[in-house]
Amino acid sequence: MLHVLAVFAAALLFGTTGTAQALGPEGTTPLSVGVMRMIVGGTGLALIASLLAWRHARVQRRERPDAARPSWMAKPVLLMALTGVCLAVYQPLFFLGTQRNGVAVSTVIALGSAPVIAGLVEWALTRRLPTRTWVAATALATVGVVLLGAGGSATGGGADPLGIAGAVGAGAAFAVFANIQRRLLDAGWDPFTVVGGMGASAALVALAALPFVDVSWLADPRGLAMALWLGLATTAVAYVLFTWGLQGVSAATAATLTLGEPLTASILGVVVLGEQLSGPAVAGLLVLGAGLVLLALAHTRARV
Numbered sequence: 001m002l003h004v005l006a007v008f009a010a011a012l013l014f015g016t017t018g019t020a021q022a023l024g025p026e027g028t029t030p031l032s033v034g035v036m037r038m039i040v041g042g043t044g045l046a047l048i049a050s051l052l053a054w055r056h057a058r059v060q061r062r063e064r065p066d067a068a069r070p071s072w073m074a075k076p077v078l079l080m081a082l083t084g085v086c087l088a089v090y091q092p093l094f095f096l097g098t099q100r101n102g103v104a105v106s107t108v109i110a111l112g113s114a115p116v117i118a119g120l121v122e123w124a125l126t127r128r129l130p131t132r133t134w135v136a137a138t139a140l141a142t143v144g145v146v147l148l149g150a151g152g153s154a155t156g157g158g159a160d161p162l163g164i165a166g167a168v169g170a171g172a173a174f175a176v177f178a179n180i181q182r183r184l185l186d187a188g189w190d191p192f193t194v195v196g197g198m199g200a201s202a203a204l205v206a207l208a209a210l211p212f213v214d215v216s217w218l219a220d221p222r223g224l225a226m227a228l229w230l231g232l233a234t235t236a237v238a239y240v241l242f243t244w245g246l247q248g249v250s251a252a253t254a255a256t257l258t259l260g261e262p263l264t265a266s267i268l269g270v271v272v273l274g275e276q277l278s279g280p281a282v283a284g285l286l287v288l289g290a291g292l293v294l295l296a297l298a299h300t301r302a303r304v
Contacts, residue, residue: 008260031091031209035206036206040230045199094167182250
């Protein structure tokens with residue numbers, strides 16, 4: 001149950017991203033905010049995870065001096081680097097979706113597609129079919145997200161195909177790195193080593209993009225506070241919790257639990273930003289919450 005709570009806590013932190021951006025200064029762009037989030041968050045994630053990995057290794061050596069340890073081979077290192085690339089790529093793909101179709105619709109597509117893609121990828125890698133409980137919980141949660149997005153969107157017209165592709169790509173990036181991390185953990189890798197490698201590689205990708213974005217808004221105290229919150233809380237702390245939680249849940253289950261992100265974002269939008277939700281959106285919140293509760297309760301009896 002602690003692993004489920006850790007993943008869900010990470011989702012709650014993810015869900016504060018939109019509100020933090022809304023409370024930030026004028027003059028920001030989605031790309032510049034995403035780059036700074038990855039630089040601050042990826043660096044912080046690498047440092048925090050390295051410290052935790054070192055401490056965990058000391059405990060393991062003391063308690064199990066003869067235990068086998070994974071060797072530093074090229075394939076695991078490349079896989080950790082790939083998770084960082086996926087994390088960095090998620091940002092512009094998601095922002096492409098929001099620019100073309102708006103935040104509500106893109107969140108529906110990205111977060112609604114991630115659990116399905118994660119389940120398919122996990123099945124392709126392990127040949128292990130998701131359980132009926134996972135299917136039911138994911139279906140409930142996805143319906144909730146769709147209701148939430150449709151009910152909360154005030155814009156009309158059809159969705160832009162390029163925006164749809166970007167949002168689905170973001171969902172796929174999340175699903176891929178969740179599955180890679182799950183495989184590395186199954187192979188015996190320390191979770192903090194895995195997430196530290198992801199943070200370091202994501203920060204390097206973002207640093208390469210830094211010369212091409214305007215981050216002058218960092219001079220504003222609100223801009224600095226936003227960058228620190230997005231980097232340290234919604235990235236460094238959140239992904240430490242997410243990866244630690246992956247030790248006890250499947251990648252598909254973790255992707256479903258992260259649907260707590262739009263739940264959090266919607267509640268903060270109402271409470272903090274003064275937004276109003278329609279009837280279908282409120283129904284979506286309830287259905288989404290029911291799906292997450294079903295998944296959490298099922299996991300207390302058996303691993304999903």
